[in-house]
Amino acid sequence: MRTLLFSLLAPLLLALLMVAPACAGPAPLALDEGWEYRWGDSPFQDDGTPAWVGDATSQSEWQPIAFPSNPPGRGDNRHAWFRITLPAGEWRDPVLYIYSVDLITQAWLEDELIYQYGHFDARGEGRFAGWPWHMISLPEDFAGQTLYFRVFSDYTDIGLWGEVKLMERIDLLHYILERSAGELVVSAFLLLLALLAFIFAIVQGDRRSFFGIGLFALAAGSMLLAETQASQLLVDIPLLWDYLAAIGYYTLPVAMGLMLEHWFAAQGPTLLRRIWQLHLGYLVLAPGLALAGVIDLSSTFPTFDVLLLVTLLVMFTTIAVHLGTLNAEQKLIVTSYGLFALLLLIDMAVAHGLLPWRRVPVSAAALVFALAIVTITLWHYRHTQRELHRLNLSLEKQVAERTRALEEMVEKLQAYSYQDALTGLYNRRYFDELLQHEAAVARRHGTPLTLAMVDIDHFKQFNDHEGHEAGDTVLVGMGRVLTHHFRDADVVCRMGGEEFVIIMPGATAAIAEARLSELLEVLSHKRFRYRDRVLGPLSISCGIATFPEHAGDPLTLIGLADKALYSAKNRGRARVEIYA
Template sequence: MGQAGNRWAVVMLLCVLSLLATTALASSRDLESGWEYRWGDSPRLADGTPAWIQPGKDEAWHAIGFPSNPPHREGRHHAWFRVTLPEGDWRDPVLYVYSIDLIAEAYLDGKRIYRHGAFDTAGEGRFAGWPWHMIPLPTDAAGHQLYFRVYSNYTDIGLWGEIKLMERADLLGYILKHSASAMVVSPLCLLLALLAGIFAVIQANRRSFAAIALFGLAAGTMILAESQASQLLLDAPLLWDFLAAGGYYTLPIALGLLLEHWFAKTRPRLIRRIWQAHLAYLVAALGAAGLGWIDLAITFPVFDALLVASLALLMAAIAPRLHRLEGRQRAILATFALFGALLLADMAVAHGLLPWTRIPVSVGALVFALAIVVISLLDYAHTQRDLKRLNQRLEAEVSARTQQLQTLVERLETYSYTDPLTGLHNRRYFDELLQHEARQAQREFTPLALAMIDIDHFKRVNDRHGHEAGDRVLAGVATILNDHFRDADVVCRLGGEEFVVLLPGADADTARNRLETLMTQLAGRVYWHGERMLGPVTISCGIAVYPTHSTSPMALAGLADRALYAAKQGGRARVAVYA
C-alpha cells in the first residue's frame, strides 16, 4: 500500500473534515440563468487576447437557459458562453462546474483564469477527460462577466450538469456529500470481486464465481472512477475516464457470462455472441483510444447504442422462458432489471434525453452484485458453512466501517465549530450563537453587547517575519482573549486577524471597561518565533449594544464593525463605541 494508501487515508480524512466543517452549502449560488452564447471561435487582438471578451454591446450574443448545446449547431465545434457573476459576500469564491464537453478556457476581466485541455493554433484540441472543475475567482468578481471558450467534436458542447458559485473550503464537503454512496459501494464491490475470485479458484465450478468476480471488479472500478472524490485521490481525469470506460464496457461481458451459465438450456449461443461482441468492442475502443487514434469520448455514444441493443436482445431471448425459470433466476433478472434501468436512465441524462440529475447507479450495482452472490452461494449448498462464515466476515467489516465513520462523525462535530489555529470558536459557531443570544435578550429584556476586535497592522507581521510568525501572534492573542473574558462571554475568530466577543448582559460601559483592560494586558505582551521577538501588538475595538444602539440584536455585528472602522480611522489601538 505505502504512499498510495497514505494518500487515500489523508484525502478521505480531509474530505470528511471538509464535509462536517462546511457552512456555505446553503449559501452557494446556482448559476443556471443569465447565460448567453455565440457560435464560432473569437479572433485575436494584437496582444493575443480574444476579441469577444472586450466590453461593449454585441448583438451576436444570444440568451440561453443553460450553457450547453446551443441551437443550430450544424456541425460546429466552437462556442463561447458568458454570464454576469451575481452579487455576494465571498471570502474565497470559486466556480464549480460538474463537467465540460470537451475542453475550455475561462476569461475574466480580459485575462484567462482557467484552462482545461490544450488548444492548438486552430483552436482545437484532444479530449482531456471529464473532471469536475474548480475555477478560482477574485473576491470582487461580482458584477463582472465570465466568459467560456469551448471546443468539442463530441455529441455535446458546453458546460454540463450543474454550475455553482461557492466558497473554496466548502467545495470538498460538497464533493464528498455526493460521493459518499460511491465511496461505500465501490470498496464493497471490489471486496466481493476478491472473495468471488478466491472461490473461483477453490471451487470445482469456477465459471459462475469467475463471472461474479469480473462483474464486481468492473462495477467497483466504474463506480470509483466516476465518483467525483476520485479526483481528490489522483488528479488525472483522463486516466480515471479510461478506468471508468474499462469498467463500464466490461459490465455486459460479465453479465453475459453469468446469463450464459444460468440460462444454459435456453439461448446460450445468442448470449455468448452478445458478450463476445462487447469484448471485441472493449479491446478495439480502449486500444484505439490508448494509441491516440481516436478520442476516448467518442467511444461512449457508440457503446451506449450497442448496450441498448444488447439489453433488448437479452430480454427478448429470456422473456418467453420466464415461466420456466426458478425463483433464484427470476431474482437475478429482477435485480438486473433495476441495475439496467438505472444505467439507461444515466445514459439518457448523459445524452440530454432526460433533465440533468444524479442517477444512483452505484445502488443498482450493489443490489445486483449482492443478489448474484447470495444466489450463487445457495447453488453450492455443500459449501454453505464456509460461505456463511464469509458472509459474517463481510457483515462484520461493513459494521466496523460504519462504526468507524460514526466515531469520526462524533469527533468532527466538535471540530466543525472550532478554529484549528487558535482553538477558539469559528464563524459558524458565532452565527448560530448570535441568533440564540438575540432571541434570549429580546425575550428577557436584557442588554447584549458585541465587540469587534482587529489586530493592528497585522499584515506587517506577515510581510516582515512570514506567515508562521503571524500564526504565532494570532494564537497568542487568542489565548489572552480566551483567558480575559468571563465564562458567560464568548470569543470567536471570524477569520484572518479579526475576532468577535459576545457579552450577554453587558452594557456599553461594562464592555468598554473590559476591552480597555484587555488592551492594557496586550500592551505588555511580546511573542517569540524562533529567536525573533514579535510585538507587542495593539488592537482596535468596536462596540455595539442592544437595545442602546439598535432594536434588533442581529444588527449588532454591522454596527460594531462600523465602530471598529471609526477606531482605526481615529488612530488604532483604541476602543470605539458605536455613536
C-alpha cells in the same frame, strides 16, 4: 509535479475534510440563469486576449440560453462561447464549481485567462482530456464582472454540463465528499465481492457462473469508483479515471452475457455468445485505439451506448422467453441486473440530453445487485455448512465403521499369522516367539522350563489306509485332547505334520513325564470318529527336555526334546522319554 504532490497529499486532505466543519459563509449559489451563448470561436488580438471579450459592437451576436450546454442550431459547429455576469456575495474563498465540460475549455474573467482545461492548438481545437469536475478560483472582486467560457467539442455534446455553482472552496470539497461517500462504499463493496466471486470460481464447481458474477462486480465497482468525484481528490489524472470507467462500463455486457450463456446452455445460446464476444471485441478495440491516439476515448461512448441498448433488448427478450428455466437465485440476479440496466439507460439518456440533467443513482442499483449476490452467497454458505455437518457426521460414522472393520481384520490377520489353520492350535511361528520370551523369563528368574515333543505313531500308514481327510480329523481331535489335558499355563503348538510341542513354564521333567503318561492312558481308550466310522486306536511318542536340568540355554531345549522323542520312537513308540 502538481499532480504528484496533490496525489500524495490527497489522503491527508480527505481525512481533514471528513472531520472539519463546513464553512459558515454564504450558501452555494447555482448559476442557472443569465447565461448567453455564441457559436464559433473568437479571434484573438495582438495582446492574446479574445476579441469577443468586452466587444460592445457584437452584443447582438449573443443569445440567451437557460443553461450553457448544447445551444440550438449547432450544425457542424465545434466551437461555442458562453458568458454570465457573476453575482455579488460575501465570499471569503470563492470558487466556481462545474460538474463537467464537453470537451475542453478556457475561462476568461473579462480579459484575464483564469482557468484552462485541455490544450487548444492554433485552430482552437484540441483532443479529449477527460471529464473531471472543475474548481475555478475567483478573485475577491469578481462581483459584477463577466465570466466567459471558450469551449471546443467534437463530441455529441458541447458546453458546460450538469451543475454550475458559486461557493466557498471548503464547502465545495465537503460537497464532493458527501456526494461521493455512498458511491465509494458501494464500489469498495463490489470490488470485495468480485474478489470473493473469483475465489469461489477457483475452488467451486460452478466456475463459469461465479466468474461471470465476479467480472460483473469488478466492472461495476471499477466504473463507480472511476466516476466518483472524490476519485479526482485521490489521483488527479482525469483521463486515467475515464479509461477505467470506460473499461468497466464496456465490460458489463460481457459479464452478463457470460452468465446468461451458462444459465441457458441447454438451449444452445449462440446469439448470446455472439453478443458478449462482440462486446469483448469492442472492450479491447475501443480503448486500444484511444490509447494509440487513433481516436478520442470520448468518441467511443456514443457507439457503445447504441450497442448496449440493442444488447439489453436482446438479453432481456431471451430472459423473458426462457424465464421458466431459471432458478430462484438466477431470477434474483437478473432482477437486480434489470434495475441496474434501467438506471444505466436513464443515465445514458441524461448524458445525451434526452432527459434533463440529474444525478442518476446508479450506485444504488449496483448496491442492490451486490446485496442480491451476498444474499445468495450467504444462503449457499448456510447450505454448504449444513451439508458439511452432515458429511462430517457420515464421514465420522464411516471412519468408525472402517476402523472397527480394520481392527477386526488386524486381529484376524494376527490370529492367522499365529494360528494353525487346521487344528486351531498355535503354529511354529508363535512357538518360536513364545520360546524366546519364556526362555528369557526362565533365565531371569531361574525357574524351570520344560518342552515336550509329541508325535503320532505310524501316522503316515494311517493316512495311506484311512485317507487324508480322516487324518485331518485325527489331527484336529488330537489338538483338542492336548489342549484340554495340559494346564492353562502350558501352551500347545502344532509344529507341522503330526508333530506337536508343549511349552510348560515352571514345570520339571518329572511333572511333565507324569502329565504325558496320563495322556498316553487317555489316548489308549480314545477313539476318533470320521463321518460314520470309528477309527482304529492311535498312540503317541513323547520326548522331554528341561532347563536347567538338561541344558544351560533354554533355547536348545527343542533339539534335546526332539532327540528324546526319537529315542522313544526307537524304543518301541507309545512311550515317554526324558533326555539323558
